[in-house]
Amino acid sequence: MRIDGTTTRRGLMRVGAAAGLAATVPAQARAQATRGEPLRVGVMTDLSGPFAGAGSQPLFWGAEVAVEMFNERGGVDGRPVQPVTADSQSRTETAINEAERLLGQERVEVVTGIYSSAHAVPLAQRFEQARKIMWITSAIATAVVKDKNFRYVFRPTVHSEQYGEGSVSLIHEHAQAKLGMPPDKVKLAVIYEDGPYGTGVASAIEANAKSRNMPIVLKEAYSASAPDLSTLVTKLRRERPDVVYQVGYNPDITLFLRQAKSGGLRFRMLIGHGAGWSQIDRLSETFGADVNHFCNVDPAGTQMLDWTKLGPGVGDLAKAFVERFQAKHRLRDLPPHASMGFNNTWIFLNDVLTPAVKKTGGMAADALREAALAVDIPVGGTIQGYGVKFHPPGHPMAGQNERSIAVVMQFEDAKARVVWPTAIAGAPPVLPLPPGHAFALRS
16 A cells, blocks of 8 residues: 555555455454464565466465464464465565565564565575564575575475486486487486576586586576577577476466477477476466476475375375365366465474464564474475475575475376376376477477
8 A cells, every 4th residue: 555545556465465364264263362362474475477377376375275274273272373465576676675564564573485586585684684584485596595504594395406406317217218318318408597596496407417427408598588589499409409408487488388389499308397387277278288298396286196105194184285275276286386385384384383382472583493493394294295304503504494305297188297206206207208299309
């Protein structure tokens, strides 16, 4: 809202989001709150702009379900969580301004969410300076935390170095059997948006390929808002890579695929890396069967896992989440960001907020920090399959979950299945792209 009484678009978005989440506080929990103050938690995501359609919106929806279910189960001793929401509008400046509002005007002790690594890098410094908790549920660039020795920044999800490990390992492990060539003969190309997210993942791909003696014939960055990628397509055609690794959001992925198809680009496999590549419903609506058999690296959407192999009660939680989410949002397949939003918010609510409040009666940042450092969830203890244990201060990756896991998934008919790591894969990958595929190499 502006001071003159007119309503800004951001104000409408913020009010609407707040109303949506406030409605998830059930009447019983609201009545119980008279015996104790609601627990106010900041939630910052991109509800507008290009990041919304590249994963931030389902990230918010997943968090919404987590708050709803947590409050229905009584919150913390009857005290419900009251989200204080912010829309960073896919703009770093807006994210910084909204963080200042949450910390200053709203006086919250913790902000969860943060979709974009481009936002997370400057925000992490601000939260550390303010000695308030920043709980990252999405932004994956390793550079957000590496060598920063943060004490108040925590990231339960994966980081970009794990993306490079997954996408390169998949090809390395299957090159001989599936492509009929040794790994060091498979030509790789890496194209990526030039922000912290794309740069971090591209560097990880390059490092993992180098360690396996796999040649990269092209590595090139571009702006996520570039209006034309035809020159990049021409360079790829000239280098004739077997595998294209792409790191981008949604508009740039759409532009690239359209121009790649019209430009006659062919390859044996394309592997995306989270963000826009995880929005398979959107990609399938635009490209249909053309995105069948493409792969993507991200934390697993919980529906891709065998829930019977998770820890006690975790499968039941996963089932309840999926059913609730699908009832609210009619999607053919839950995007991984939906599971990320739920899972990483649930970890905070159940394993950090609850013990901190029970121990101290409040939710001061230092109490939350102490509880976060004490979290010790074994592998299989969350709905995305990974465990949680944060690297402590003094470690090069202080605040990062050391038990996070990224998987490689493969798409078919707008559904995804895990194909790496092999130990938990539902089936081996379809590799190379089958004959007749729009992007398959012609013999």
